Amino acid sequence: MTIAGSLSNALSGLAAQARAAELVSSNVANANTRGYARRELELTSTYMGGSASAGVSVAGVRREVDISVVQDRRLADAALGHDSTIAGFHAELEAMIGSPGEAGSLSGRIATFEAALIDAGARPDSEARLAAVLEAATALAGKIATASDKVQAMRMEADAAIDGQVRQLNDGLTQVQTLNYEIREAVARGHDPSALQDLRQQTIDAISAIVPMRQVDRDHGMVALYTTGGAIVLDGRAADIGFARAGVIVPEMTQAGGALSGLTINGMAIRSAGDRSPIQGGSLSALFGVRDELAVSAQARLDAVARDLVERFQDGGLDATRGAGDAGLFTDAGAAFAAADEAGLSARLSVNAAVDPARGGALWRLRDGLGAAAPGDVGDARLLQALSGALTAERVPASGGFLGAARSASGLAAELLSVTGAARLAAEARQSQSAAQQDSLTVMELEGGVDTDHELQKLMLIEQAYAANAKVLATVGDMIDTLMGL
Incomplete structure (x- = not known):
């Protein structure tokens, strides 16, 4: 040499x-x-x-x-985001209804109302006890109305979160597109594109929790992205994901009815939630599920509880002083309830103004009848006892998807809590499983680092x-x- x-x-x-x-x-x-x-x-x-x-x-x-481990971890990120969103909704809903032993829970409000009716029936001449009945009835109606308002608030929060995640998804896809072009140029010039590839991986990681994606390699270091549901979100150019946020949401508004926005990809409407959705499995589809399915079902169950309460006291044989078609103790925004108007009833539930002195009524009508023109015998407890009996009578709920067994008002409230609690436990079990899988895949990824x-x-x-x-x-x-x- x-x-x-x-x-x-x-x-x-x-x-x-x-x-x-x-x-x-x-x-x-x-x-x-x-x-x-x-x-x-x-x-x-x-x-x-x-x-x-x-x-x-x-x-x-x-x-x-190891791109296979990275892709599996991304899918686990999406599953965890989906299951955490669902579990959070059910936990918040259960806390809103409240456990029977908690102050201010739905079951507690019904128990307080029942106790007030029994006390008033023992001393029908006591204005203080009649006032306690009015207070308990008002608190019960307020609890149900507040719960309905909270459900709609959760729908609005989900709608706002959808808007934020769609913006993040569009920004992320645009950034990946830009990085693809920069990586292709670096490869063509013979430069090291590793730093750009790291940044691209971080960007894809961030948006894959929103929508689960698969990465496919293309020529010159570029990649394409497909959702696991089959939608092309990036192949050369990034897709445009469209969504229009609602200003306000009320119980009657649904996506199926056209009042709420769905999702579009390059202007084409797609299924936003469910097993056949192209975006299934991530936090975005979970938010659509909360807004359009879970919260709607929760509202329907609350409306069914409100309907059951109204109909118990609107029965024609309960109070002879009421005219045909008049409202009972609980009303639909002051009017008699009609079955065709059940949607959103829980938000409109109120106590009849005829028994409320603050609204021109009189407490003695709790004892003498909602349609009574003048006070009757102060010792007559028959109507108060009938009201108490109506509350505790077992009847089959007319709606809400509850099982067909007859229940008292407190029994229906307990069933509502049971259904909600069971859904929470199932959702949290899925969340725990997703978290364990995500942790395992993250460790596997780090081991190759x-x-x-x-x-x-x-x-x-x-x-x-x-x-x-x-x-x-x-x-x-x-x-x-x-x-x-x-």
């Missing part, structure tokens, strides 16, 4: 080891960076003049990433190789100096 060849080998070796040390430094520095893939240097031998070695050259930098011990061992080898090449340079220099001195 000539002196020139030795110099070339040593110099190229120094350059390669300097680049290798730079990569080790980058790996160690980013050991805890989410989305960073470990770098490995690709080296190749260089020849000149046939088989004469001219040292080593850097062929490129390889990102070490940067091992700092291994990197430091590599650094020691790099140091030795660098020293060896430097020694060759020093030796060649000494030889040249000796030759020049002859």
Whole structure:
């Protein structure tokens, strides 16, 4: 080997080891960076003049990433986002209804109302006890109305969250499209695109929790993205996801009825929730499920409870002083209830103004009848006892999807809580399973990442190789100096 060849080998070796040390430094520095893939240097031998070695050259930098594990972890992120959203809704709904032992719960309000009727029946002449009946009835109606308002508030929160996630999804897809073009350009110029690929992976990770996606490699380092439901959201150009946020939501408003916006992809309407939705499985589909299915069902059950309460006291044989078609103790915004107007009844539920002194009524009508023109016998407890009996009588709910068994008012409230609690437990079980799977896949992904011990061992080898090449340079220099001195 000539002196020139030795110099070339040593110099190229120094350059390669300097680049290798730079990569080790980058790996160690980013050991805890989410989305960073470990770098490995690709080296190749260089020849000149046939088989004469001219040292080593850097062929490129390889990102070490197990894309199958990354894709499975992304799907787990989406499943966890979906199940957490559903579990959060059911937990909030159950807390709103309240457990029987909690102050202000639905069951507690009914129990208080029942106790007030019994106390008033024992002393029908007591205005204080009649006032307690009015207060308990008002609190019960207010509890149901407040619960309905909360359900609609949760629908509005879901609608607003949908709008925010659609914006995030569009921004993320646009950013991935831009990074695709930049990576293609870097590859064409022979530059290392690893940093851009890391950023692209982080961007896809962020939006894949919203909609579960599969990544497909394309030429020149580019990628395409497809939802697991089959929709193309990025292949060359990013798709445009469309959604229109509602200003206000009331019980009668539904997507099926055209009052609420669905989702579009490039202007084409798609199914927004359910097993056949192209976006199924992520937090976005869960929000649509809350707004258009779960909250609607919860509202229907609340309306059924309100209807049951109204009809118990609107029975024609309960109060002889009421005229045909007149409202009972509980009303639909002051009027008699009609079955065709059940939607949103819980939000309109109120106590009859005829028994409320603050609205021109009189407490004695609780004792003498809603249609009585003047006070009757202060010792007559028959109507109060009939009202108490109506509350505790067992009857089959006319709506709401409850099982067909007859129940008292308190029994129906307990059934409502039971249905809600069972849904919460099932949702939390799915959430726990999704969290465990996501944790497991995250660990698997991290295990394929940067091992700092291994990197430091590599650094020691790099140091030795660098020293060896430097020694060759020093030796060649000494030889040249000796030759020049002859």
